[in-house]
Amino acid sequence: MDLTGKVAIVTGSGRGLGLAYARELARQGASVVVNDVDHQHADEAVAAIETDGGKAVAVVAPVGPTETAKKLVSTAVDTFGRLDVLVTNAGVLRDTVLWKMSDDDFDTVVDVHLRGTFTCVREAATYLRGQGEGGRIICIGSPTGQRGNFGQTNYAAVKAGIVGMVRTWALELARAGITANAVIPVAATAMTDTVPFFKQFSDAAANGEPVPFARRVLSFGTPEDVSGLIAFLASDAASEVSGQAVGIGGDRVALWSHPEEVVTAFRDGGWSAEDLAADFDSIFGRSLQKVGQPMPEPPATADDESGTDKSGTDKSGAARSGGASS
Structure with missing residues (x-):
């Protein structure tokens, strides 16, 4: 677990989850390039890492453009001599239901999350392949990208897209010894504090x-x-x-499955619309997939905070595998 001598870039690391990632990487010995669009947040993040005894430098720029990706990598190399790890965390929200979502709402989220992840990984992977010592690509997804979430068409699309790109990059970068993985976090942040359901728990923990x-x-x-x-x-x-x-959050760590066929059926000559109408329910009815994240009800009393009965079943009846959107 010793990251001494390693150099990491963490986008969107001025505060929240990104800052926690940057500080932990530094605590493990890595030198860190911090990134944020806000000078004050970036400077405070660098100061926090240095106070902890680590090494950091800031790049203040919006993630998305290729120019920012190039600046992040060149700063890592010019300041610390190399690059080993990229964590793509930068993101924004523009939540609203489909029929109210503007082009700008959609494009802004796509540009920062999806394009920003692509440009930063492309630049980092190009450098890492040339460096010839392997590397680590870690991209941040969301339960919303895995299961969907009401009012988050744009966010669901980009987070699902990021996981799809990660699977492709794992194939393309394997020969160079570069791994690519997605992390699906659930945690209290400024984003989740806007949701009353989650804020009650954030406030209690604070x-x-x-x-x-x-x-x-x-x-x-x-x-x-x-x-x-x-x-x-x-x-x-x-x-x-x-x-x-x-996936990770609270006391749980979990491995999300890749999409796969859950039921298959064959018919000589193929399937007409009439055939599907006649047989669809009998073939697939019991296996249709759920959408959205299960949201169990909080415990009614303070002395029963587990939300489960003695058998371990959620009192709400919701699946225990569910997590909150981040």
């Missing part, structure tokens, strides 16, 4: 109150709960892990 329901049933914790996975995937210990989508 006040030092135990929140086992949030940590176990919702997999909802702090940014620091996620940072250990980032450091692990950046390390030599994860050299054989690539093309994976790993």
Whole structure:
């Protein structure tokens, strides 16, 4: 787990999850390039890492343009002599239902999340291949990209797209010894604090109150709960892990499955519309896939914060595999 001598870039690391990632990578020994669009946040992040005893430098620029990607990589190389790890975390939200979502709402989220991930990974991968010593690409997804979420057409699209790109990059970069993985975090951030359901748990945790329901049933914790996975995937210990989508939050870590066929059926000559109308329900009815994240009800009383009965079943009846959107 020793990252001494390694150099990492973390986009969107001025605060929140990105800052937690950057600080943990530095704590493990890596020198870190911090990135944010806000000078104050970037400077404060660098100061926090240096106060912890680490090394950091800031690049203040919006993620998306190729020019920013080039600046991030050149800053890492010019300042610290090399590059080993890229964490693409930068993102924005423009939430609204489909029929109210503007072109700008959609394009802004696509530009920062999807294009920003692509341009930064392309630049980093090009350098890492030339450096010839392998490397680590860690891209941040979301449960929304895995299951969908009401009011987040743009966000669901980009987060699903990021995981799709990661699987492709794992194939393309394998010969160069570069791994590519997606992390699916669930944690309290400024974004989740805008949702009253989650803010109640964030406020309770900030006040030092135990929140086992949030940590176990919702997999909802702090940014620091996620940072250990980032450091692990950046390390030599994860050299054989690539093309994976790993979820983490609160007390839980989980491996998301890749999309796969769950039921198949064959008919000589193929399937007409009439054939499908007659047989679709009998073939697929019991296997149709759910959408959205299960959201169990919080416990009714303070002395029952687990949200489960003695058998381990959620009292709400919701699947225990569900987590909150981040």
